[in-house]
Amino acid sequence: MAEEDEFSVPLIADLYTPPALLPIAQLKDALLYTIETYTVTIIVGETGSGKTTQIPQYLYNAGWTSNGQQIAVTQPRRIAATSVAARVAEEMQCQVGQEVGYSIRFEDVTSAKTKIKFLTDGLLLREMLVDPLLKRYSVIMVDEAHERSLSSDILLSVLKKVLKVRPDLRVVISSATLDAEKFLDFFTPDKDEVGESKPNEEYGRIVSIEGRVHPVEIQNLIEPASNYVEAAVDVVMEIHKSEAQGDILIFLTGRDEIDDAIDMIADRVAELDATKETIQLLPLYAGLPSEQQMHVFQRAAENTRKVIVSTNIAEASVTIDGIVYVIDCGYVKLRAYDPVVGIERLNVVPVSKASATQRAGRAGRTRPGKCFRLYPEGAFDTLEDATFPEIQRSNLAPVILQLMNLGIQNIIRFDYLSNPPSQFVIRAFDLLASLGAVDTYGRLTKPLGTRMAELPLEPMLAKALLNAPTFNCLSELLTIAAMTTLQGTAFISHDGNTKAADKKKRTFAVTEGDHITLYNVYEAFVRNKLQAQWCHDNLLNFKSMTKAHSVRKQLKHYLERFGVTEHPLHASDVLKAGGLELSERVRRCLTTGFFAQAARMKPDGSFQTVNGKTTLWAHPSSVFFHRKADWVIYHEILETRGKIYIRDLTTIDMDWLTEYASDYYKTKKK
DNA sequence: GAGCACTGC
Numbered sequence: 164m165a166e167e168d169e170f171s172v173p174l175i176a177d178l179y180t181p182p183a184l185l186p187i188a189q190l191k192d193a194l195l196y197t198i199e200t201y202t203v204t205i206i207v208g209e210t211g212s213g214k215t216t217q218i219p220q221y222l223y224n225a226g227w228t229s230n231g232q233q234i235a236v237t238q239p240r241r242i243a244a245t246s247v248a249a250r251v252a253e254e255m256q257c258q259v260g261q262e263v264g265y266s267i268r269f270e271d272v273t274s275a276k277t278k279i280k281f282l283t284d285g286l287l288l289r290e291m292l293v294d295p296l297l298k299r300y301s302v303i304m305v306d307e308a309h310e311r312s313l314s315s316d317i318l319l320s321v322l323k324k325v326l327k328v329r330p331d332l333r334v335v336i337s338s339a340t341l342d343a344e345k346f347l348d349f350f351t352p353d354k355d356e357v358g359e360s361k362p363n364e365e366y367g368r369i370v371s372i373e374g375r376v377h378p379v380e381i382q383n384l385i386e387p388a389s390n391y392v393e394a395a396v397d398v399v400m401e402i403h404k405s406e407a408q409g410d411i412l413i414f415l416t417g418r419d420e421i422d423d424a425i426d427m428i429a430d431r432v433a434e435l436d437a438t439k440e441t442i443q444l445l446p447l448y449a450g451l452p453s454e455q456q457m458h459v460f461q462r463a464a465e466n467t468r469k470v471i472v473s474t475n476i477a478e479a480s481v482t483i484d485g486i487v488y489v490i491d492c493g494y495v496k497l498r499a500y501d502p503v504v505g506i507e508r509l510n511v512v513p514v515s516k517a518s519a520t521q522r523a524g525r526a527g528r529t530r531p532g533k534c535f536r537l538y539p540e541g542a543f544d545t546l547e548d549a550t551f552p553e554i555q556r557s558n559l560a561p562v563i564l565q566l567m568n569l570g571i572q573n574i575i576r577f578d579y580l581s582n583p584p585s586q587f588v589i590r591a592f593d594l595l596a597s598l599g600a601v602d603t604y605g606r607l608t609k610p611l612g613t614r615m616a617e618l619p620l621e622p623m624l625a626k627a628l629l630n631a632p633t634f635n636c637l638s639e640l641l642t643i644a645a646m647t648t649l650q651g652t653a654f655i656s657h658d659g660n661t662k663a664a665d666k667k668k669r670t671f672a673v674t675e676g677d678h679i680t681l682y683n684v685y686e687a688f689v690r691n692k693l694q695a696q697w698c699h700d701n702l703l704n705f706k707s708m709t710k711a712h713s714v715r716k717q718l719k720h721y722l723e724r725f726g727v728t729e730h731p732l733h734a735s736d737v738l739k740a741g742g743l744e745l746s747e748r749v750r751r752c753l754t755t756g757f758f759a760q761a762a763r764m765k766p767d768g769s770f771q772t773v774n775g776k777t778t779l780w781a782h783p784s785s786v787f788f789h790r791k792a793d794w795v796i797y798h799e800i801l802e803t804r805g806k807i808y809i810r811d812l813t814t815i816d817m818d819w820l821t822e823y824a825s826d827y828y829k830t831k832k833k
Numbered sequence: 834g835a836g837c838a839c840t841g842c
Contacts, residue, residue, distance in 0.1 A: 240840065268842055285841045314841065417838065450837060475838060496838035509838060553840090565842090619842040651837070717842090768834070783835045801837075808836070 182220075182254060185213035186373045194218065194370060195225050198302070198333050202326060203350040203367035206337045209374025210524050214337055215306050216251050219279045222302055223255075223262075227333075228278040232301035237284040239312050240480060241267045244281040248272070251279060268619070269713045285314040288321070291569055292617070296325055302333040308346065309339035309517065310479065311552035313562060316580050321569060323350055323578060339517050341548045343369045349580055377527035379489075383540040391492040391537045392420050396427045398490050398535050399470055403442060409487025409532070410469040412477060414522050416496040416511050421446045421472045428470065440466045447473035447481065452655050453706060459483055478521055482528070489526040489534040491519060493542070497551070500558050502590035504777060505759075507558065508802040515547045552581045559583055559591040560622045564600060567607040568616035574605075597759060597827045598626045614725050618718065620644055624798070627756030628718065632727055634752040636745060639682055641722075643749070645715035646681035647798050647811055651784055652707040653684060667702040672786045675746050676795065676813035678753060680786055685711060751823070754815050757796040758824035762809065763817075764792045770809065773820070773828070782808040793817075 182188065187208070198204050208214035219234050228234060238244040248265035255263055264273035265281040273280055282290075284305065291297060303322060308315050322334055336346050347367050388394035395413050402411060415421055425444045432442045443463050447456060460483065463469040471483060475495050495518060499508045514522070519536065526532030536543070554562070563574050571577055575588060595601045600612035600622060607613055615625040624644050631640035646653065654664050671683045688708050691697040698705040722728065743751070754761075762770035762779050764787070770779040779800065781787040787795065798811035821828050 283841060289842060310840095312840065418836085448837090449839060478839095480839070498838070511838090561842095780834070782837090784837095788834075803837070806834095806836095810837095 182213065182217060185211075185217060186375060187213045187217050190370065190372060191217075191221055195221055197368050197370055198222065198335060199225075201366060201368045202330065202333065203347070204333070204335045205343045205346050205367065205369045206335060207340050207343045207369060207371040208337055209372065209376065210528075211375035212372040213375075214372060215247055216254065218304060218335065219251060220255065223278055227301045230301070233277060233299055234279045234302045234304070235287060235297075235300045236279065236281045236304045236306060237287050237315070237318065238281060239284060239307050239310055239315060241283055242480070243306075244283055245270075248281040251281075269717065283314075284312070284318045288314055288318055288565065288569075291321065295569070296329055297332070298329075300332070302335060304335040304337070306337045307479075308336045309342055309549065311550065311554075311580075313553040313557060316552055316554050317562060317566065319346070319349070319580055320578055321566075321571075324571075326350075327352075339549070340371075341517055345580075376524060377529070377531040379523050379527040379531070380533045381523060381536060382533060383536045383543075384538060387539055387542065388492075388537045391415075391494070392424050393427070394537045395490050395492060396424055396431065398537070399428055399442075400431050402488050402490075402535075403440070403468060406488065406533070408440075408468065409530075410463070410471065410483075410485050411488040411490065412483065412486045412525055413470065413472045413490040413492075414477065415472060415474065415492050416494050417474060418446075418448050418450065421448060421474065424472050428472075440468055443467045443469050445469060445471045447471055447477055449474070449476050449480075450652070452704060456481070475518075477525065478518060483525075485529050486525050487530065487532045489523055489532065491522045491534060491536050493519070493536060493538040495550075497556065499556050500587065502584070502586040505558075505590065505594075506800045506802055506807060513546055515550045516543065517549045519543065519546065554579065554583050555581055555587075557583075557587075559587050560594050563588070563591050563595060564607070564612070564616040564622060567601070568613055594759065595622060597824065598622055598756070600626070610725070618721055619714075620648070620718070623756040623760070625756070627753050628722075629725075629727070630755045631752050634748040636748045636752055637722070637727070639745065639749050640752060641715050641718055642682050642685045642711075643678045643753070644718055645711040646685050647678070648714050649704075649707045649711055650799075651782075651810060652704055653681065653711070654784070655702055655704045664702045670701075673746075674786075674790070674814070675750060676787065676792070677785050677811045678798075678813045679746060679749060681811070682749075684708075685715075688712075750813055750815055751819055753813055754796055754819045755823045757798065758820050758827060760797050760800065760809075761794060761815070761820055762797065763794050770795070777807065779807045779809045781812060782810040785810060785812050787812050794820075 206214050219236050222234050244265045244267050248259050248263055252259040252263040257263060260272040260274055261276050263279045264277040266273055266286055267283050268286060297303065305315055305318060308319065326332055338346050347369055351366050392415065399411055413424065415424060425446060428444055445459050447459050459471050477483065493514055494511050495514045496509050496511050499510050501508060523534035526534050566574060566577065592601065592605065600608060600615045602608050611629065614629055615622055618625040620628065624647065628640050628644050631637040654668050672680045673683065693712060695705045698708055761773050764770050792814050794815050794817045795812040796815050797809035800807060800809050
């Protein structure tokens with residue numbers, strides 16, 4: 164499925180199939196005919212079919228860009244957009260940025276010559292704010308639509324609307340077998356909208372392209388594993404003892420399980436005969452610093468079998484060649500949103516059939532492989548066909564803002580691929596109304612609501628940032644907003660030494676809390692000239708800090724466009740701000756966005772929500788994990804293993820809650 | 834008291 168979206172490693176000649184030999188080449192004419200004749204074409208392309216790289220070239224050669232329009236190909240991930248653009252540019256013998264280019268946040272590598280443009284689906288949605296009918300494109304290909312990400316679902320919905328006005332536009336959707344029909348049904352216009360000349364079956368077609376992968380033999384356990392980590396370790400040792408050479412990829416659900424499995428395998432390996440083939444153990448998860456992630460791509464030493472123990476990141480985002488054996492625990496950790504309490508949870512749930520199939524396929528990229536599923540064969544049939552769409556598991560406030568800003572009036576009756584539960588929509592509207600982004604008629608407010616929608620930030624943070632000039636702390640809020648988007652990745656620990664990292668972190672910590680601590684970290688980074696070495700010495704993630712720098716710059720541009728700029732503090736401003744200290748102004752400003760996420764510390768160090776119903780805990784990364792506090796607001800709340808953690812905390816006065824959100828707290832008391 | 838599945842603008 165995601166054969167092209169891998170880390171940008173150099174192409175290895177013997178893994179590269181010349182385009183003319185790909186199965187898709189035989190279908191070229193049929194494909195072009197279908198796309199020309201039908202408005203929507205669903206491509207069911209297996210792994211290795213070459214759909215992503217070849218179809219845009221076919222369309223280009225067939226003249227779909229000769230009238231000055233472009234072909235857009237959307238990807239769910241940045242890495243995919245850049246690496247596929249590089250591959251296609253190479254095949255077309257041009258430089259990336261010429262006929263073939265890509266566009267992702269912070270990086271637009273396109274030019275006036277660009278005809279084929281790869282971009283993230285989220286960015287294409289943003290483009291629609293400027294070009295609502297996407298007139299610059301003749302064809303839009305939405306790749307990996309079966310993953311059902313929030314932005315690709317939304318994109319497909321708005322494309323359906325665009326097609327009603329632009330019958331000349333062609334939409335190509337790449338999907339897995341199981342939901343091809345669903346996509347086609349979705350795009351087929353309702354009966355009353357279709358004229359005599361265009362019966363439903365004339366609107367779209369499904370085209371299947373076989374892949375070019377090796378067979379993977381599936382083996383199941385007879386009984387369900389009582390402990391799948393232990394079962395996985397047993398299977399690794401069994402493979403190592405009795406199967407031929409080849410690397411092993413294990414799918415587990417999280418970091419703790421990965422660490423446990425690695426310890427257990429290491430113990431078992433120590434008992435082995437040292438003269439025989441040995442095992443190299445490699446963890447893989449998103450939170451791992453990227454240098455360590457890169458180890459999984461390195462060839463193992465002589466007589467060494469690589470065993471990669473991974474989260475779901477290896478299912479589609481990271482592709483590793485040379486895997487011959489896959490061990491699939493059958494579970495995945497997924498986010499679920501609880502609209503009643505307003506918190507997100509991370510739950511371990513059974514994978515879908517599509518996921519299980521994709522995981523197994525990871526064993527057949529280089530040669531025939533084997534997949535060991537740690538559950539009985541019959542259990543497969545009980546799995547869901549596809550992973551629950553993200554839109555049914557998420558806080559919808561950002562989505563709703565975005566849809567409204569695209570001119571969608573009726574959010575409840577909007578044509579979703581899968582309807583989000585109405586509870587989710589109601590909760591999101593409540594929040595947006597309390598922030599002043601929508602009025603009592605459910606319309607986006609101007610300019611506040613539209614500006615919040617345009618900023619690439621969550622609504623609460625966007626609101627606080629837009630309020631910053633009032634508190635004369637725009638520069639500070641820009642930094643804080645940029646740093647909180649890093650989601651805790653600023654601090655790293657070399658070789659798992661979290662003690663040292665915590666100690667370093669304390670040198671930046673302040674009693675006001677995490678936001679101002681993060682501000683101090685960024686300020687120090689800038690004072691030290693954005694140096695990698697300085698980050699390394701202070702146990703900071705250089706890549707993350709550089710990202711914060713880009714985000715800050717981008718946010719600043721947005722605010723300048725809105726006519727909101729930083730200005731020095733004049734005497735009159737000081738008076739307007741009540742002559743308050745900077746840190747208090749920052750904390751008050753944050754409260755104007757995050758008032759709905761307030762809590763009070765109890766003597767035992769835990770926190771309680773305003774309504775007293777829920778117990779929360781400071782995340783261990785917070786300065787309040789060790790320190791005392793009274794009232795705080797927090798940026799993020801997440802339940803994991805039955806305990807609710809809050810992250811990025813800042814102290815406030817209780818009075819500020821009613822000062823800045825009197826309506827919100829009045830209605831809550833009722 | 835002890836942690837974060839995965840993306841993206």
